[in-house]
Amino acid sequence: MRFQLLGPLSITDGPDTVVLQPSKPTSLLAALLLHANGVVSAEHLQRAIWGEEQPVTAKAALQTCVLRLRRLFTKHGVTETPIEAVPGGYRITAGAQTLDLISFRERVRQAADLAHSPQSELHTLKDALSLWQGSLLANVRSDVLHRDEVPRLTEERLRTVERVCDLELGLGRCGEALVALWSETRANPGYERFYEQLIEALYRTGRQTEALAEYRRVKEYLLEELGVDPSPGLRRLELAILRGEDLGPSDGALQRQGGSVGVAAGVGAGAGAGVAAGVASGPGPGPDEATDAVAPRPTAPRHGGGPLLVGEDPSLVVPVPAVPSFTGRAVEVAAMVDRLTTPGDEAATVLVSGAPGIGKSALAHHVAHLVRDSFPAGRLLVRMVHPDGVPRRAADAAAAVAAALRDQEPGARALLVLDDVVDADQVRPLLPTGPGGAAIITSRMGLAGLIATHGGWVHRLSPLDEEDAYHLLLGALGAERVRPEEAAARRIADLCGHFPLALRIIAARLLTRPGLGLADGVGWLENDPLARLTLADSPRLSVQRVLSGALDRLDPHLAEAFVRVGSLPGKAIEAADGAEALGVSEDAAEEALERLADxxxxxxxPPGPYRVHELLRVYARRAAHHAIDLPTERV
Known part of the structure; x- marks a missing residue:
């Protein structure tokens, strides 16, 4: 059993993870774990739970909260990390095996002892950073902890990332450094050291224009937002670039001469240009070392081809699978095929967005197979989240794609299908940038910022129309079974809300019961469609589970807003309805509704009102009925 603080607060037991929902016991646990193995005063715990203005019953309520937390431990089998009442407060005991924060700090200390070996230090620090799993304490509603503790922990991570980038630059691995630096500079615009490293990495890979553009970007930000000039280090770097000076080796650098840096030896005239944030000619590793600039060294053979990389997840990048009996989306299919196969001066990027279960991945996979002749280097599916729903790091995805493409012929085009992207920063380093490159992105989010900065076409999917939903069942179940009961088949499609995921699930259930008539299936499904749209042998493949997982990705306040507005009667939701349900102003309600739509x-x-799909409405009402403290969700 292990606690995870470096992300949403959760408890893991082997492959299972319980993400704690926002509640007072969750805030209490966070406050204790942040000071594990030490006594945390009752006063501090009360502030962490209730804020600076505490109720008069806070002391007694704290004892009740501790009792609830102990019961939660019992429920989830936590026995090795007891909560002790000690004079003056409470204490929780944990070690590196039971708390990720302690493990992170131990690995950082170990790395400091390896300063004589940059390779070993780098590997140990990356291992430490891998423990960070998303937004820090995202499910802990404590203003005190977010004000006092989160900045301190964030600073620890930033210092570690800075050291990792220094080591990568010193080892000549500018491509690897760029992957992290693109994201870090955008997420932390006031952290000037990251901009120094980014500009240096760009210049060392021959991208002088981009390096100067980044300098202007940070200079403008510092002047407009903070009223200060860039640091002396940044100004010296700009002057060196303008003069075209040789920066010389970074501290401890491994000097390499000549050649060009490129993913998969320059695959696709842009197909890999954004991958691993480093396809450019100029100073950098030679051809024999090109893979070192974007990925760890190979260690063992991969079954069926290519080397397996250190720390690589073999399920991250795979060939795009076929979609059996794909039906509908004729307009979207035709437009996507045309955009991906028509030659142009820029890379082709297509975004497919929409609700959970709406069929984004199926459409992307189907189109990828239709255009296979235009991409001789292959069509690669890049899974941007782990099976448990945790987003993958852009650096890991970039390294895996680089490894998958490294043996392709120069100039061969490859298509990347970046599936289930969580946010724009996760995918920016992977996007192709030159003619011939192509990518299909699927995401539940609108990713308008990505389209604004990188261009591309957007297909926002709605449920299938009545005929397409019927023909999906026809193709999956066979005409001999559907035609005699066409009315029942259409009723099943209606009960599934014309959602492709729901239709696929019910089709699979009916296929495993060949003696069950469709009319009987209608009666069975009508009783509780949300509960019945699941597969017994594959519990993760269920409409309710998919919706729960999608809701878990949202900010807890936004998730709660969906449960409230989604439970409203009627299909149309105006800003005034949202304001009444959420107890906020109409402007604030409209912002929440817009984010939920995104x-x-x-x-x-548009321009309104908003609507809730019937399956989502059933889910929201069930969640509202069962949620007292919003129960924990096992993922």
């Missing part, structure tokens, strides 16, 4: 939980009107 995340796929509401269907946009």
């Amino acid at each position: 995340a796929g939980f509401l269907e946009e009107g």
Whole structure:
């Protein structure tokens, strides 16, 4: 059993993870774990739970909260990390095996002892950073902890990332450094050292224009937002670039001469240009070392081809699978095929967005197979989240794609299908940038910022129309079974809300019961469609599970807003309805509704009103009925 603080607060037991929902016991546990093995005063715990203005019953309520937390431990089998009442407060005991924060700090200390070996230090620090799993304490509603503790922990991570980038630059691995630096500079615009490293890495890979553009970007930000000039280090770097000076080796650098840096030896005239944030000619590793600039060294053979990389997940990058009996989306299919196969001066990027279960991945996979002749280097599916729903790091994805493409012929085009992207920063380093490159992105989010900065075409999916939903069942179940009961088949499609995921699940259930008539299936499904749209032998493949997982990705306040507005009667939701349900102003309600629409939980009107799909409405009402403290969800 292990606690995870470096992300949403959760408890893991082997492959299972319980993500704790926002509650007072969750805030209490976070406050204790942040000071594990030490006594945390009752006063501090009370502030962490209730804030600076505490109720008069806070002391007694704290004891009740501790009791609830102990019961939660019992429920989830936590026995090795007891909560002790000690004079003056409480204490929780944990070690590196039971708390990720302690493990992170131990690995950072170990790395410091390896300063004589940059390779070993780098590997140990990356291992430490892999423990960070998303937004820090995202499910802990404590203003005190977010004000006092989160900045301190964030600073620890930033210092570690800075050291990793220094080591990568010193080892001549500018490509690897760029992957992290693109994201870090955008997420932490006031952290000037990251901009120094980014500009240096760009210049060392021959991208002088981009390096100067980044300098202007940070200079403008510092002047407009903070009223200060760039640091002396940044100004010296700009002057060196303008003069075209040789920066010389970074501290401890491994000097390499000549050649060009490129993913998969320059695959696709742009197909890999954004991959691993480093396809450019100029100073950098030679051809024999090109793979070192974007990926760890190979250690063991991969079954069926290519080397397996250190720390690589073999399920991250795979060939795009076929989609059996794909039906509908004729307009989207035709447009996507045309955009991916028509030659142009820029890379082709297509975004497919929409609600959970709406069929984004199926459409992307189907189109990828239709255009296979245009991409002789292959069509690669890049899974941007782990099976448990945790987003993958852009650096890991970039390294895996680089490894998958490294043996391709120069100039061969490859298509990347970046599946289930969580946010724009996760995918920017992977996007192709030159002619011939192509990528299909699927995401529940609208990713408008990505389209604004990188261009591309957007297909926002709605449920299938009545005929397409019927023909999906026809193709999956066979005409001999569907034609005699066409009315029942259409009723099943209606009960599934014309959602492709729901239709696939019910089709699979009916296929495993060949003696069950479709009319009987209608009666069985009508009783509780949300509960019945699941597969007994594959519990993760269920409409309710998919919706729960999608809701878990949202900010807890936004998730709660969906449960409230999604439970409203009627199909149309105006800003005034949202304001009444959420107890906020109409402007604030409209912002929440817009964010829910962007995340796929509401269907946009435009300009209004918003609408809730019936399956999502059933889910919201069930969640509202059962949620007292919003129960924990096992993922």
